[in-house]
Amino acid sequence: MIIWSDMEFGQLPFVFLLISNIHSGHTDERPKVKVSIKPDQHVFRGERVTLRCDIDGEGVTSWKYSWYKDGSNSVFSELQEHTFSSVTESDAGKYSCYGAERGGSRTSHISDEVTLTVSDKLRAVLSVSPQKWLTEGDPVTLICEVKGSSTGWTFSWYTDTVSSDCSDHYELLSDSSRGAGGNYTVSSAALNHTGVYVCRAERGKPVYYTWYSKTQPLWVTGVSPPVSLIISSNRTQHFTSVSLSLSCEDQSNSDRWRVRRYTDNQQLENCSSSLRGSQTGSKCTINSTITSDTGVYWCQSESGENYHPVNITVHIGVILESPAHPVTEGDSLTLRCLYDHSTPPNLQADFYKDGSLIQNQTTEMIISTVSKSHEGFYYCKHPERGESPKSWISVTASSRSSRSDGLNPMIIGVTAGLSAAFLFVFLLVLLWRYRNNKDSVNVPTELTYAECELKSAKKQNKSKGYKGKTTESSDIMYTGL
Incomplete structure (x- = not known):
């Protein structure tokens, strides 16, 4: 008489399946099975999780799928994709599947077990690099992470403010990238980057959100704050x-x-x-x-x-x-x-x-x-x-030093302004002189007479052959000025 233990009874379906495959001669021809979990094998309570069974067998148009959990011989699903719309801790475990041809004799291998871990809702972790105290102009990076899980997350950053009722209010940064990378970088910190920040991660459809991170301050000091x-x-x-x-x-x-x-x-x-x-x-x-x-x-x-x-x-x-x-x-x-x-x-x-x-x-x-x-x-x-x-x-x-640093731009500005003013005045003077000259041509003016004395040159006398003392003629001529 053969006595079967409970564990052996639990494995009977697999034993019979193996015997049938050996008898049918398909031991080496059975297709392999792969189990995948989306979005990740490590998920959080409330997320939407999908188990998928893929069989690489050729020539089979339709498979009947069987899902097993934690080595149980009970089939809990016969779908290729089994979805938990809102996963809980009780859904955690080791999953495997295999397939049988509908209307045929072919069966697949049993897949390797894949472990699904379900944790309580997670809180994002925010840190700052290189430090939280900065001088104006320094670079700084806010780093948002989901510890223990790195698949499929996108990130958003917020400023934390105090509302009128003294409660926290998170305001999304206008330039928050919402990118797959967990870094928010400021290449040159300004004085108004001073503040308290939080971040949050999300993934999946419908969207699953982590808890907001703990607050992370950023303090920026400078020479001339407005207050x-x-x-x-x-x-x-x-x-x-x-x-x-x-x-x-x-x-x-x-x-x-x-x-x-x-x-x-x-x-x-x-x-x-x-x-x-x-x-x-x-x-x-x-x-x-x-x-x-x-x-x-x-x-x-x-x-x-x-x-x-x-x-x-x-x-x-x-x-x-x-x-x-x-x-x-x-x-x-x-x-x-x-x-x-x-x-x-x-x-x-x-x-x-x-x-x-x-x-x-x-x-x-x-x-x-x-x-x-x-x-x-x-x-x-x-x-x-x-x-x-x-x-x-x-x-x-x-x-x-501060004045020296800002001297060149100031000198340039003042010089440019003075040059423009000088040019403007110069043009006004030219215009005034032009108008005066124009008026002097068109309007008759009074004549002023000057007495001019014309003297004959000695050279002129010599050319006529005179010698000795030369008598110079003196004529009076009036000319208008």
């Missing part, structure tokens, strides 16, 4: 429990600007909550600072353009007193290490730039003449009180 963010204490690091005032000021003193901030917990929001401060027009006041006020603050116009980002840190303990705005080449720079529980607050501390000790045991560090090489991250450290957060100190070209 300046003014900080009451003119420094970037602050103690807790102090009042902090920020305002956006432009040349026209308009109130069309608002102070916005992007905090360390990746929240885009108005400058201050109503509980701890207020925002009136272009001015924001935080009555009592806390560490969660740390973030990047900037000015936003009514149309949503962002300018002049400043990184502000609220810290308990030691802070570095450094200027909030870029330092000009040739100016002096003074850094101090402050502690909120000491009087005076200045500490005798060590000062570091980009991780390297540059001055030790001093209450302040002075750079008498700043150059571009002094640009970098600075912090101070006290052996007992601890160390301050890092602050980036930016160095800009001097006004003389």
Whole structure:
């Protein structure tokens, strides 16, 4: 007596199929089968997924298809293409198929198993290269990816703005490529590229969207922004429990600007909550600072353009007193290490730039003449009180250099204007003289008589043969001038 296990019973259809093929002599002639999955073997819950069975047999006009899942002997579909309109985790598994000729004796090989993986809805991942802090004119690339899957995606990029009800609002970039590549490149960053960005990927029909990525900020600094963010204490690091005032000021003193901030917990929001401060027009006041006020603050116009980002840190303990705005080449720079529980607050501390000790045991560090090489991250450290957060100190070209850079275009413009004016005046003078000369020809003028004395030349007398003293004739002639 033969005893069959459950697994052996599950394989009986394949055994009988193999025996029949051997008996019919088609063992070596059976066509191969290929299973494909679209859009990908790794898909996400809610996507439309299609399994397709292709048989390369010649001379067969019609196949009957049989689909199997996870080695089961149960046929769950007899279509060449089986589609899940909205795939779920339960649809994941290993799939295989084979075909039998309709009305004939030919059968195919059984396909290799192909694995379908179904994951929860995915979130796109956004990163920036080379860095999020830029100087005007630098190149930058936003990179959007779908981790673990790279097939068939197209990408879109958005700016994140704060709506009137303080909720996030994503606005599609006007030049977003929606291309298959996951890169959005700005060859020369402008001041108004400052902002907070997100991206999203899509594929398939109907379209399947990933979740929006987490936010990614981009901060662009420059020499002459159209508006300046003014900080009451003119420094970037602050103690807790102090009042902090920020305002956006432009040349026209308009109130069309608002102070916005992007905090360390990746929240885009108005400058201050109503509980701890207020925002009136272009001015924001935080009555009592806390560490969660740390973030990047900037000015936003009514149309949503962002300018002049400043990184502000609220810290308990030691802070570095450094200027909030870029330092000009040739100016002096003074850094101090402050502690909120000491009087005076200045500490005798060590000062570091980009991780390297540059001055030790001093209450302040002075750079008498700043150059571009002094640009970098600075912090101070006290052996007992601890160390301050890092602050980036930016160095800009001097006004003389800036004027020199812009001198040639200015001279060209002024010269061209003066040349045109001179030519215009010259033509007017010519026209005036021409008209005067014309009038002098047509209108009779009074004669002015001048007395001219005509003298006979001695040469003329000699030609007549006279010798000795010559008598010169003197006649009077009047001519009109």
